[in-house]
Amino acid sequence: MFTRGRSGGPRSATTELAGDPIRSPVERRSPGRAVAEHFDAVSGVYYEMVDAYRTDLGYYHARELEEAERWARALQPARILDAGSGPGRHTRRVLILGLETVSVDVSRNMLRELVGERAGSDAPATARPVQGDIRSLPFRSTAFDFIVCMEVIEHLPSFPGDVQRAALELTRSLRPGGHLILEFPLRLHSLLRRFPRSTVDWNRIKKREWYRSSPPPLRYQRRFSLARVERIARRRGLRVKERMFVRIIPSGYVDRFPQLQRLDRILEKVPLIRLFAREAILVLQKEDPTAEHGPHPEGEGP
Numbered sequence: 510m511f512t513r514g515r516s517g518g519p520r521s522a523t524t525e526l527a528g529d530p531i532r533s534p535v536e537r538r539s540p541g542r543a544v545a546e547h548f549d550a551v552s553g554v555y556y557e558m559v560d561a562y563r564t565d566l567g568y569y570h571a572r573e574l575e576e577a578e579r580w581a582r583a584l585q586p587a588r589i590l591d592a593g594s595g596p597g598r599h600t601r602r603v604l605i606l607g608l609e610t611v612s613v614d615v616s617r618n619m620l621r622e623l624v625g626e627r628a629g630s631d632a633p634a635t636a637r638p639v640q641g642d643i644r645s646l647p648f649r650s651t652a653f654d655f656i657v658c659m660e661v662i663e664h665l666p667s668f669p670g671d672v673q674r675a676a677l678e679l680t681r682s683l684r685p686g687g688h689l690i691l692e693f694p695l696r697l698h699s700l701l702r703r704f705p706r707s708t709v710d711w712n713r714i715k716k717r718e719w720y721r722s723s724p725p726p727l728r729y730q731r732r733f734s735l736a737r738v739e740r741i742a743r744r745r746g747l748r749v750k751e752r753m754f755v756r757i758i759p760s761g762y763v764d765r766f767p768q769l770q771r772l773d774r775i776l777e778k779v780p781l782i783r784l785f786a787r788e789a790i791l792v793l794q795k796e797d798p799t800a801e802h803g804p805h806p807e808g809e810g811p
């Protein structure tokens with residue numbers, strides 16, 4: 510199962526990853542180098558950062574976890590890839606379910622967090638980290654049944670080129686009929702953020718050294734049109750099975766009036782309005798000429 514990549518680099522077999530240190534050093538001169546360096550710099554404070562911006566980053570993170578877990582439980586995939594895993598939010602959650610999981614990320618420091626090279630870490634012993642790029646994945650074709658790719662494509666250096674490359678690679682790595690859960694920010698939400706006091710006052714809550722060294726958190730962030738991303742996915746043989754939307758009301762208002770979160774939960778389901786959400790989560794299924802449909806968490810179609 511272990512093969513050589515197009516670039517001559519190693520391709521991974523999950524059976525050979527157990528107990529390994531982080532594998533497959535990534536090309537440090539690639540256009541994504543600045544992204545890797547940024548995430549290397551914030552890796553040690555990633556969760557702290559997410560918690561600090563609770564009405565902005567924190568809310569999406571909680572929702573993404575819920576949705577990825579719901580699908581993992583329903584699909585019971587034999588092998589999962591956490592693509593752009595960071596310090597392993599999703600990896601940990603699916604490992605707890607007892608599912609075999611590989612985590613790939615360009616940032617070596619993020620993977621260090623995942624495998625718990627820090628003292629006092631609660632890293633899962635079964636984590637399988639691989640340093641690699643979603644635009645050129647170091648895995649054999651059809652290796653995975655389910656891929657989780659949350660909050661990653663917005664950090665790719667170019668659009669549409671890099672997103673097309675990533676879609677191609679993620680699709681290649683999925684078995685026919687396998688599922689990809691993909692989350693990314695939507696462009697229309699920027700219109701809502703033009704309203705006065707619609708954004709979180711980050712100056713008020715910033716208080717950490719890291720913020721000065723790497724401002725603002727999670728930069729290199731692109732926003733997408735839903736239709737465009739879906740078109741790219743469809744051209745790579747992925748059909749949309751479910752669409753979910755996260756947070757309509759701009760975070761600045763929710764920060765001041767937390768009770769608005771309830772209203773948000775309703776608005777996230779309203780057609781047209783939900784296109785203004787901050788994030789979209791798509792569940793995509795790779796075409797399988799031999800089968801009709803895969804399972805759905807609620808036992809029904811999209």
Ligand SMILES: C[S@@+](CC[C@H](N)C(=O)[O-])C[C@H]1O[C@@H](n2cnc3c(N)ncnc32)[C@H](O)[C@@H]1O
Nearest residue numbers: 548593594595598614615616642643659660664
């Ligand atoms: C905002 S974090 C999200 C981490 C994790 N998916 C989560 O939801 O908590 C983005 C992660 O994507 C990684 N990343 C960015 N570009 C990447 C690429 N081209 N290939 C693989 N990982 C990448 C970063 O290093 C970082 O760990």
